[in-house]
Amino acid sequence: MLEKEILIELQEYVKNHLSNLVFQTFESHSYQKSEEIQNNEIENFIKIKRQPAFNQRLFRFIDKKGASDSNIYKRAGMDRRHFSKIRSNSDYRPSKNTVIALALALELNKKETDKLLSSAGYSLSDSDTFDLVIQFCLEKKIYDFYHVNQALDYFSLKPLIFL
Numbered sequence: 001m002l003e004k005e006i007l008i009e010l011q012e013y014v015k016n017h018l019s020n021l022v023f024q025t026f027e028s029h030s031y032q033k034s035e036e037i038q039n040n041e042i043e044n045f046i047k048i049k050r051q052p053a054f055n056q057r058l059f060r061f062i063d064k065k066g067a068s069d070s071n072i073y074k075r076a077g078m079d080r081r082h083f084s085k086i087r088s089n090s091d092y093r094p095s096k097n098t099v100i101a102l103a104l105a106l107e108l109n110k111k112e113t114d115k116l117l118s119s120a121g122y123s124l125s126d127s128d129t130f131d132l133v134i135q136f137c138l139e140k141k142i143y144d145f146y147h148v149n150q151a152l153d154y155f156s157l158k159p160l161i162f163l
Contacts, residue, residue: 020043053090057115057119073082075105094120102116104137104138130157130158
């Protein structure tokens, strides 16, 4: 028979290891549930917050304005192939200048332009001269590319599109 001291030590040993095992099992199970809850929250957040893709928003604006696709892409200085790429690929992300050119071609106001830019992952910054010139033109309803490019040139900035 084992000595009483050894038995007490054994009992403590088992007790410590069992409680660690229970704690680890609980911790693992708790973490897994927490992860499931977090994933559900993320999915719900995305479902609630998701906005239309760029091409969806663009074509809604075109329909709302009653314009033809060809009129808009020509006014924006785009070729048919580029515009077709936007139409057919919902994952296509045009450049910021392309989005601005389309917004001007559609004669969108500042709020509508912000929505279109946002759907492509862009925004107009109050700390960038180019963006401020574009904002000014939108607020003053200056949609003619010749005048917009003149305003950009005044600040020695690259033109929006070459006409």
